[in-house]
Amino acid sequence: MTGPPASGGHYGQDLFEPEHPQEAERIDAAALVYDPVTTGRLRALGTGPGSRCLEVGAGTGTVVRWLLEEAGAAEVVALDRDTGGLVGLADPRLRVVTADLRDESLDLGGFDLIHARFVLMHLPERRQLVSHLAPWLNPGGRLVLGDALEVPNPLDTASAYRRTMDAMWQALRSTIGTDTSDVPAYPHWMREEGLQEVAGELFCPPLVAGGPLARFWSETWNRMRPALEETGRVDSAAIDDALAYLASPRLAELGPGLMMAWGRRP
Template sequence: MAGGARPSHQARPAGDGRYGERVFRPEDRGEGDRIDLGALAYDDTTMARLRELGVGPGWTCLDVGAGTGTVARRLLREAGVAEVLAVDRDVRFLAEHPEPGLSVLEADVTADGFSPGVFRLVHARFVLMHLPSPERMVAALGGLLAPGGVLVVSDAVDLTTDSAPVTPYTTAMRAMWRGLRDSIGTDVSRVSHYPELLRAAGLGSVAAEIHVPPLVPGSAISRFWADTWGRARAAMVATGLVDDARIDEAVRCLDSPQCTGLSPGMLTAWGWRGEAAP
């Protein structure tokens, strides 16, 4: 992508694969560790927001796409919630460490009839961007809220836009977003619309924020992206925007103090069912 026009990943139709099938398969060695690197980068921000929203003792919580369960367990241990139902299409990482108050459900949240109950908190992080209809999912998850409950959704926002400098890092990141869209339908272009989707779902007191962790050599977020590129390498190369050598160069860039790129941010949006925010 060095020089010339920069074709947008939004211009191509989304792929028909699914997260966890072609790439990021839970059975692949080290996938749980990759997820945990993302948790190290983002969990503190997530927990700070949930505490600010008043999540605490007595709350019942649904954690959608719970991964290795780091947020679910911190809700129990730190926020003191009553119970957490952690849901994922593959629960092998969740089932490894049982905990009082933590229930695990293997399910596809996009399936018709998914209705595990009602909850004071419904939380989904890095889930909707991989699904074909975030509008439908926001409405469905909002329907699982008890009166006075809050829906909190977080996803990635791309900061390697056309106005960003062309560097090994930005070139690899653009190729990753294009490759993931082409192969499994990941689309981060819709994430900035989440507040409007929450309002359209009938939720009130809607607000949003963005957190961008710094790219520091050896940091959890830098290691997360290097590992993510490794697992998405074939999809990235298939775009024609990078080859193996350019991906390797971008990995070296991440481990250099000279890297000046911006990591994708995490946009978190929330809205309340039936009652204003406390």
């Protein structure tokens, strides 16, 4: 695997620091929207009692809790570079590992489920990491990857919303290496790793004024304001207009969605 992005930036270090007073609230706002979709898919794939599960990028532990309390997993390994969000989660079936997924010496293998959501998109080595994760599956085990995918309105290139969203993706890429352009390739990568029963789906949640997803984007843009302006795509007034639009009854957008891909080790 290669090293960090050329910028030297890291999620949780150069952007979205976990110690920020609003960071847990920001993450949980997105979890309110995406957790039901994620857990519904995991359930449909057979995640249940007796499973040994790896949750990559465990965050505040919402999916970890579901695996323990609802799915009845035999063991859950929660992996993250910063595991402070898991403080207070006590269960003898939970093992918390504070480490970087890109550490080539890391070997946690033997899982019936490996799940990562909104993780690989922030790591330039995402293709290599799929090769790293697939061998950790037990026979019959499932790899489930979820990342953001946008379906932008091709007729809108100039609104404050569109320019701010575009500036965000540009700033994320230049700062910490985020790139969603190859997210649709995940099913192909899984097939290349020898996984079977490969499939994928795209869920675009409603973006409703005052809703949790609008709050998530508002907090994200507010936190990134200096980086957004540095791209040259937006100024402070445009960001203010975009934020007001997110809170307005005029809001009518198909916001970024969650694309999930999965495959089974034979």
